[in-house]
Amino acid sequence: xxxxxxxxxxxxxxxxxxxxxxxxxxxxxxxxxxxxxxxxxxxxxxxxxxxxxxxxxxxxxxxxxxxxxxxxxxxxxxxxxxxxxxxxxxxxxxxxxxxxxxxxxxxxxxxxxxxxxxxxxxxxxxxxxxxxxxxxxxxxxxx
Amino acid sequence: xxxxxxxxxxxxxxxxxxxxxxxxxxxxxxxxxxxxxxxxxxxxxxxxxxxxxxxxxxxxxxxxxxxxxxxxxxxxxxxxxxxxxxxxxxxxxxxxxxxxxxxxxxxxxxxxxxxxxxxxxxxxxxxxxxxxxxxxxxxxxxxxxxxxxxxxxxxxxxxxxxxxxxxxxxxxxxxxxxxxxxxxxxxxxxxxxxxxxxxxxxxxxxxxxxxxxxxxxxxxxxxxxxxxxxxxxxxxxxxxxxxxxxxxxxxxxxxxxxxxxxxxxxxxxxxxxxxxxxxxxxxx
Numbered sequence: 001x002x003x004x005x006x007x008x009x010x011x012x013x014x015x016x017x018x019x020x021x022x023x024x025x026x027x028x029x030x031x032x033x034x035x036x037x038x039x040x041x042x043x044x045x046x047x048x049x050x051x052x053x054x055x056x057x058x059x060x061x062x063x064x065x066x067x068x069x070x071x072x073x074x075x076x077x078x079x080x081x082x083x084x085x086x087x088x089x090x091x092x093x094x095x096x097x098x099x100x101x102x103x104x105x106x107x108x109x110x111x112x113x114x115x116x117x118x119x120x121x122x123x124x125x126x127x128x129x130x131x132x133x134x135x136x137x138x139x140x141x142x143x
Numbered sequence: 144x145x146x147x148x149x150x151x152x153x154x155x156x157x158x159x160x161x162x163x164x165x166x167x168x169x170x171x172x173x174x175x176x177x178x179x180x181x182x183x184x185x186x187x188x189x190x191x192x193x194x195x196x197x198x199x200x201x202x203x204x205x206x207x208x209x210x211x212x213x214x215x216x217x218x219x220x221x222x223x224x225x226x227x228x229x230x231x232x233x234x235x236x237x238x239x240x241x242x243x244x245x246x247x248x249x250x251x252x253x254x255x256x257x258x259x260x261x262x263x264x265x266x267x268x269x270x271x272x273x274x275x276x277x278x279x280x281x282x283x284x285x286x287x288x289x290x291x292x293x294x295x296x297x298x299x300x301x302x303x304x305x306x307x308x309x310x311x312x313x314x315x316x317x318x319x320x321x322x323x324x325x326x327x328x329x330x331x332x333x334x335x336x337x338x339x340x341x342x343x344x345x346x347x348x349x350x351x352x353x354x355x356x357x358x359x360x361x362x363x364x365x366x367x368x369x370x371x372x373x374x375x376x377x378x379x380x381x382x383x384x385x386x387x388x389x390x391x392x393x394x395x396x397x398x399x400x401x402x403x404x405x406x407x408x409x410x411x412x413x414x415x416x417x418x419x420x421x422x423x424x425x426x427x
Contacts, residue, residue: 006207006236011188011199014235037274037306041316076316078307079226081275095230098192105193116193117315121410123183126154128402128411130182132394133160133379143182 015108019061019099025091028054032093033073035086042072060100066113074100075114145174149214149240152181153221154190155311156344161376165369166220166245172259172372173252178214189227202232210239218243222276222309222343229279244280246342249289249368256292260371263295266360268367269336270298271327271346275308286342286364293371299334303327309343310350320349321421328422331359340364348380352419355385383415390415 030050039045045053048069056070066074074097083093106112119125130139150170152163163179170177185208188201206228209217217240219225225244233242249256270287277283287298305323307313313320327350331339338360341347353359366378379393386393390412391404399407420426 006203008203009199010235011202011231012195014231015195038316038319041319076319078312078316078319079275080273080306080308081278082306084278098230102192102195107191107193107195107198112193115315118193121406122190123154123186124406125410126157126183128406130157130160131401132398133157134163138179142179143184 012108015099015102018095022091022096022099023058023061025089026054026058026096027089028058029088030054031086031088032083032091032096035082036073036077037080037082038076038078039073042076044068044072057096057100060103061096063110066100066104070100071104071114073097074104077101146216147176147214148178149209149212149217150177150179150245151185151209151217151219151221151224152179153219153224153344154182154186155348156220157182158348159344159363159378159380161369161378161380162344162363162365163220164376165365165374168374169249169256169259169365169368169372170218173255175248177218178212180208180212181220184208187221187224187227187232189223189231199235202227203236206232206236206238210237214240216241216243218245218248220245220344222280222282223311223345226276226279226308244282246282246285246289247280250285253289253292256289256368260293260368262371262373264293264367264370265295266337266367267297267299267335268338268340268362269301269327269331269334270364271339271341271350272304273307273309273343273346274304275306275312277304282342290340290364290367293367296367299336301330301334303330310346310348314349317420321426324350324353324419324421328353328357328359338362340367348414350419351381351384352417354381355387356418357422387416388412 028051033050033053053069053073056067060066077097081094087093102108104114105116156162167177185205186201188198191198228242272283290296290298313323339350340362347363351361354361383390383393391399
């Protein structure tokens with residue numbers, strides 16, 4: 001069977017569609033923020049207004065700089081997903097935070113506004129550990 | 144062989160050749176024809192959060208390769224790969240295969256699996272859980288159920304689940320990582336558990352240092368299944384963690400030459416000597 005090659009760039013197009021969907025669906029109630037187990041690890045979130053933080057996150061999705069509180073929340077998001085069942089509007093706040101993190105880390109072309117761990121050895125380290133434990137045939141056939 | 148699958152083991156589990164080999168043996172015993180695929184050339188791209196152009200290319204490449212292999216099901220080892228395929232890659236591109244998480248496959252086949260678990264593994268264990276990913280795959284219930292198939296294993300009832308989807312994410316929030324380690328150690332003592340058992344490889348990498356530094360035995364669940372099945376693979380990563388600064392000698396000159404001594408010292412040794420954070424009070 002001959003396959004047609006999938007077009008490049010579909011992921012970034014998907015992210016833009018998702019951002020638009022979230023911007024339309026979210027009512028800024030702040031329940032996702034209230035459910036998050038990580039907010040205590042960001043000092044700038046102490047006493048923060050949940051609705052205002054979420055508004056800042058939506059600002060990041062809209063291409064704005066993002067408030068310090070929103071950037072603080074994006075910095076400590078570890079994909080717990082506790083926000084998902086807390087959302088009354090089926091926004092999928094975990095997706096909202098993923099796209100906010102991608103954007104704030106400069107992943108979609110804008111400036112970097114949150115810390116990012118640059119690990120230049122990441123893939124070489126994976127290959128090196130593999131070399132220590134897999135046979136030559138396995139390295140050739142499995143990777 | 145009853146079914147042909149792709150066993151998508153991911154990237155970082157390549158630190159644990161014994162886990163990859165054991166998974167393949169287990170699948171083989173279950174009659175599954177598993178074609179292994181992983182490493183950087185099959186990356187899901189989730190690690191490239193700060194470079195979505197690269198992540199996009201990786202996603203497209205991996206979905207394309209799997210489509211070309213023509214197998215109906217991809218069985219993922221890594222929760223990050225699984226979640227990224229479900230939430231992003233499979234939404235953006237056009238996978239021509241189903242996706243299953245390994246724990247789910249083992250759970251589906253648990254009656255057959257139980258027949259191979261012949262050797263007793265007398266351990267009272269605390270399962271290290273996370274709140275993330277469990278909404279996609281019910282690992283926090285299914286993994287203990289699998290462990291209870293092993294003769295001699297006693298899984299303690301415990302309701303702690305760390306934030307995040309695995310410890311990889313906590314590495315970016317050091318205070319949360321410390322809290323997780325402290326809570327894990329506290330609960331091991333509370334339950335008088337013999338060992339901690341992780342679901343994910345990345346948590347195992349973070350917690351295996353409890354063995355040399357806190358005298359708490361640590362395993363991944365595959366280690367216990369493999370022990371009970373009598374599989375022969377040695378957990379070299381644990382041996383290297385125990386050796387710490389002496390890991391180079393444990394690896395041996397010949398193998399070190401394959402990766403380069405300078406690279407080993409710069410990029411690999413630091414994680415082998417690293418202690419789990421939060422074990423001492425003066426760490427804050």
